[in-house]
Amino acid sequence: MHIWAVANQKGGVGKTTTVVSLAGLLADAGHRVLMLDLDPHGSLTSYFRFDPDTIELSAYNLFKVTGKIPEDLPASLILETGHPNLSLLPASTALATLERHAQAQGGMGLVISKMLTILWDDYDYVLIDSPPVLGVLMINALAACQQLIIPVQTEFLAMKGLERMVRTLTMINRARKRPVPYLIVPTLFDRRTQASNKSLRDLQDTYEELVWHSVIPIDTKLRDASTAGIAPSALDPNGRGIKAYTSLVDSLMNPVG
Numbered sequence: 001m002h003i004w005a006v007a008n009q010k011g012g013v014g015k016t017t018t019v020v021s022l023a024g025l026l027a028d029a030g031h032r033v034l035m036l037d038l039d040p041h042g043s044l045t046s047y048f049r050f051d052p053d054t055i056e057l058s059a060y061n062l063f064k065v066t067g068k069i070p071e072d073l074p075a076s077l078i079l080e081t082g083h084p085n086l087s088l089l090p091a092s093t094a095l096a097t098l099e100r101h102a103q104a105q106g107g108m109g110l111v112i113s114k115m116l117t118i119l120w121d122d123y124d125y126v127l128i129d130s131p132p133v134l135g136v137l138m139i140n141a142l143a144a145c146q147q148l149i150i151p152v153q154t155e156f157l158a159m160k161g162l163e164r165m166v167r168t169l170t171m172i173n174r175a176r177k178r179p180v181p182y183l184i185v186p187t188l189f190d191r192r193t194q195a196s197n198k199s200l201r202d203l204q205d206t207y208e209e210l211v212w213h214s215v216i217p218i219d220t221k222l223r224d225a226s227t228a229g230i231a232p233s234a235l236d237p238n239g240r241g242i243k244a245y246t247s248l249v250d251s252l253m254n255p256v257g
C-alpha cells in the first residue's frame with residue numbers, strides 16, 4: 001500500500017482537485033484506490049454526491065473508538081464511487097468537533113495510520129485529503145503518509161502559507177522515524193499573468209528541487225468534473241489539466257534521485 005497525503009494550511013489551493021485527479025488516474029490505470037476525506041467540510045465527499053451533513057458513517061467513527069480499532073470497522077465505512085477501482089472513506093461535519101482538541105492526545109495522532117494497517121492488503125494506493133487547519137486531522141494525515149503533496153496556488157503571497165506548512169512538516173518529521181518526503185506542486189497556474197509567473201519563480205528560487213518541475217494549469221474542465229460528480233479523467237482524458245496530473249502521477253511514481 002502506498003499512502004499519499006495532500007495538504008496545505010491554505011484553502012482553495014487545489015487540494016481536493018489534486019486528490020480526485022490523482023486517484024482517478026491511478027484507478028484508471030488499474031490500481032485499487034481508496035480516497036480518504038479528512039476535511040470536515042467534506043468537499044471530496046460531496047464531490048461524489050454524498051452529503052457530509054447527513055452521512056451516518058464516516059472517518060469520524062474511527063476517532064470515536066476508545067482502544068483498538070475493530071478489524072471490521074474500516075471496511076464498513078467505505079463507499080463505492082461508481083468507478084470499479086475507486087472507493088471513498090467519507091468525511092462528515094462531525095469531524096469538526098475533533099479539531100477543537102488541537103493537541104493530539106495520547107495516540108490520537110495515529111488513528112489513521114492504525115486504520116490503514118487493517119486495510120493494508122485491500123488497496124494499492126490511499127490518497128488522503130486534509131483540512132486547511134493544523135489540528136488532529138492534519139496531524140493524522142501527515143503521520144500516516146509516505147509521500148506528501150503540497151499544492152500551492154501560484155498567486156501573490158503564495159509563499160506565505162507555504163512557509164507555515166513547511167514549518168508544520170518539520171515539526172511532524174521530528175516525531176517520525178522516517179521523515180516524509182514532500183513535493184510542492186504549483187497549481188491554478190495562469191501563464192498569461194505576471195502573478196502566476198512571478199510566484200512560480202519565487203517558489204523555485206526558494207524551494208529549488210522540492211518544487212515539481214511542471215505546473216497544474218487553470219483548466220475549467222477540472223472544475224466542471226466536480227459538478228459532474230466523476231473523476232476528471234473520466235470527463236476529459238485529454239484536457240490539459242488532466243494531462244498535467246498524468247505527468248504528476250508519473251513524477252510521484254518514479255521519483256528522481
Ligand code: ADP
Pocket residue numbers: 010011012013014015016017018043187188189216217218219220221222223224226241
Ligand atoms: P482546496 O481543496 O485546496 O480547498 P479545491 O481543489 O477545492 O481546493 O479547489 C478550489 C476551487 O478551484 C474549486 O472550485 C476547484 O474546482 C477549482 N480548481 C482547482 N484546481 C483547478 C484548476 N487547475 N483549474 C481550474 N479550477 C481549479
Ligand code: MG
Pocket residue numbers: 015016017039043044129
Ligand atoms: Mg478541499
